[in-house]
Amino acid sequence: MEDDNLHKKNKRVVVKVGTSTLTYENGNINLSRLEKLTREISDLTNRGYEIILVSSGAIGMGKAKLKLTEKPKTIMEKQAVAAVGQCELMALYSRLFGEYSHTVAQVLLTRDVIEDKHMRNNVSNTFKVLLSRGIIPIVNENDTVSIDEIENVCRFGDNDKLGAIVANVTNSDLLIILSDIDGLYDCDPRKNENAKLVEVVEEIDEKLEQSAGGAGSDAGTGGMKTKIEAAKLTMDSGINMIIANGSEEKSIDRILSGEKIGTLFIGRSEK
Ligand SMILES: Nc1ncnc2c1ncn2[C@@H]1O[C@H](COP(=O)(O)OP(=O)(O)O)[C@@H](O)[C@H]1O
Numbered sequence: 001m002e003d004d005n006l007h008k009k010n011k012r013v014v015v016k017v018g019t020s021t022l023t024y025e026n027g028n029i030n031l032s033r034l035e036k037l038t039r040e041i042s043d044l045t046n047r048g049y050e051i052i053l054v055s056s057g058a059i060g061m062g063k064a065k066l067k068l069t070e071k072p073k074t075i076m077e078k079q080a081v082a083a084v085g086q087c088e089l090m091a092l093y094s095r096l097f098g099e100y101s102h103t104v105a106q107v108l109l110t111r112d113v114i115e116d117k118h119m120r121n122n123v124s125n126t127f128k129v130l131l132s133r134g135i136i137p138i139v140n141e142n143d144t145v146s147i148d149e150i151e152n153v154c155r156f157g158d159n160d161k162l163g164a165i166v167a168n169v170t171n172s173d174l175l176i177i178l179s180d181i182d183g184l185y186d187c188d189p190r191k192n193e194n195a196k197l198v199e200v201v202e203e204i205d206e207k208l209e210q211s212a213g214g215a216g217s218d219a220g221t222g223g224m225k226t227k228i229e230a231a232k233l234t235m236d237s238g239i240n241m242i243i244a245n246g247s248e249e250k251s252i253d254r255i256l257s258g259e260k261i262g263t264l265f266i267g268r269s270e271k
């Protein structure tokens, strides 16, 4: 059952923010949302929370920088555009967090970090030092080197699962996925106007998996499907996960204050 005191245990929190939250529908960067997000995370850090930001947006930023009218289609093009956009993304984060006197660090990961003991250890140590120094780690997938993943089973770009992996490696208490929608619905609300918000998920069954569709916009990658994959990982690791709307005011703050918004996936108790 949902625990009313759940929020009180949350100290180390991973926040994943998707491209659809960081950009306008026309592909341009949503500066006011980025400003609000960085201010909110800065303030939570000042209050003693340890926040790790998993941010998508490299391709989106690269697309804007290179003035492309369409999202790149081939893997090679996506990688090159992401390489351009990642610099832009970090420059912007560094400037915005800098306004509140916070230092950021860029952490680029591939998903195999949890499979190799040494890599996992290195990653975990880096996060430990960054967090102990009050630095805000900003994580994205290393889109240039993750070719194996692209060619094998994993699709290119799925930061939802990466968010869950980061939560696992850093032994975080909570993963918050900010999206362009209020949470998980019992069917895709873009296709069915009677769709109902699911408030709490304790078990992921076949019916729930089938209700999760793909991305809702050109900007997004993966849609609810990859968020459910992420939830499976966090639940198995005993970590709670919440999907909430990134366009709502102060979503993270409200969640950490105990307000019930979005969809909560409860981590199994045997951590
Ligand atoms: N069952 C569902 N509940 C909610 N959203 C769904 C569902 N199935 C598919 N979606 C789609 O998933 C989208 C969010 O994922 P995505 O487009 O990848 O955004 P992000 O960039 O935030 O990861 C929603 O806009 C919605 O259209």
Ligand SMILES: N[C@@H](CCC(=O)OP(=O)(O)O)C(=O)O
Binding pocket: 017, 018, 019, 020, 055, 056, 057, 058, 059, 060, 082, 140, 141, 143, 156, 157, 158, 159, 160, 219, 220, 221, 222, 223
């Ligand atoms: N590494 C890619 C991530 C792509 C991705 O997962 O996008 P999203 O569905 O917006 O979280 C990028 O930064 O563009």
